[in-house]
Amino acid sequence: MDNESTLLTGQRLSKQFKGLLAVSGVDIEIAEGEIVGLIGPNGAGKSTTFNLLSGFLKPTAGRLTIRGVDMSGAVPEQVSKQGLVRTFQHGSYLPSMTVHDNVLIGCLGGIRSGRVKTADRRRNIDDAIGLFGLAGHETDIARNLPHGLQRLLSMAIAFAARPALICFDEPLTGLNQTEVAGTLDVYRQLTSTHRMSILLVEHNMRAVMSICDRIYVLHHGEIIFTGTPDTVKTSDVVLKAYLGEAHDI
Numbered sequence: 001m002d003n004e005s006t007l008l009t010g011q012r013l014s015k016q017f018k019g020l021l022a023v024s025g026v027d028i029e030i031a032e033g034e035i036v037g038l039i040g041p042n043g044a045g046k047s048t049t050f051n052l053l054s055g056f057l058k059p060t061a062g063r064l065t066i067r068g069v070d071m072s073g074a075v076p077e078q079v080s081k082q083g084l085v086r087t088f089q090h091g092s093y094l095p096s097m098t099v100h101d102n103v104l105i106g107c108l109g110g111i112r113s114g115r116v117k118t119a120d121r122r123r124n125i126d127d128a129i130g131l132f133g134l135a136g137h138e139t140d141i142a143r144n145l146p147h148g149l150q151r152l153l154s155m156a157i158a159f160a161a162r163p164a165l166i167c168f169d170e171p172l173t174g175l176n177q178t179e180v181a182g183t184l185d186v187y188r189q190l191t192s193t194h195r196m197s198i199l200l201v202e203h204n205m206r207a208v209m210s211i212c213d214r215i216y217v218l219h220h221g222e223i224i225f226t227g228t229p230d231t232v233k234t235s236d237v238v239l240k241a242y243l244g245e246a247h248d249i
């Protein structure tokens with residue numbers, strides 16, 4: 001798949017924490033417009049992989065290329081300028097600021113990176129607020145929002161930076177079924193209308209299976225399987241990795 005449509009390539013990425021090899025020789029590719037899942041039991045190395053892709057951790061070994069530029073060892077700001085923006089597992093917004101100002105911060109990241117024109121600032125913020133169902137909450141302080149809206153706010157901030165690739169770390173945790181369905185609809189719009197790609201780490205297997213084009217399965221820091229949702233569901237190695245885990249697959 002190494003052609004023009006490849007957005008991100010990670011080659012043999014590894015991360016060693018003292019005695020623990022948390023991520024080991026991970027090969028990952030994401031194409032333009034693709035929704036890619038990254039799943040695996042707790043402690044498999046999903047968040048560490050996210051940190052390696054987004055510049056929050058330096059790989060011990062391996063190479064990272066984003067839109068044709070070598071980003072191995074780059075810091076988060078360089079990676080986000082190159083078009084990759086991520087959310088964090090436990091929320092990524094400033095709790096004491098309003099919804100509007102939080103989304104503005106995302107938008108300013110887009111302006112700094114040249115993906116959003118200064119003249120489009122107002123419209124971009126309104127679009128992000130509208131898309132993620134936050135209209136009417138612009139002046140609410142983020143910490144006072146219900147949990148579901150806080151999750152959506154983290155995603156709206158990332159979207160407002162207009163990246164080529166958004167990496168969501170467990171974005172659906174604590175959302176009710178209606179909120180999950182609404183969020184998956186938004187993901188489809190991100191890829192179809194906005195031509196973004198998505199990397200999704202998520203424990204809600206039903207959601208992952210329904211939205212992803214392709215899935216990588218991590219176990220003990222290694223990719224043990226890659227394929228479409230249907231092939232993942234019926235893979236013996238995947239089922240074995242999940243045995244003893246409290247997940248439905």
Ligand SMILES: Nc1ncnc2c1ncn2[C@@H]1O[C@H](COP(=O)(O)OP(=O)(O)O)[C@@H](O)[C@H]1O
Nearest residue numbers: 017020022040041042043044045046047048049
């Ligand atoms: N900063 C760190 N220092 C030491 N060990 C870490 C660090 N971050 C993660 N780990 C360990 O690396 C492994 C993978 O963690 P993580 O990537 O958070 O897994 P996941 O997101 O799949 O649950 C775990 O054993 C975890 O304890």
Ligand SMILES: [Mg+2]
Nearest residue numbers: 046047048089
């Ligand atoms: Mg994690």
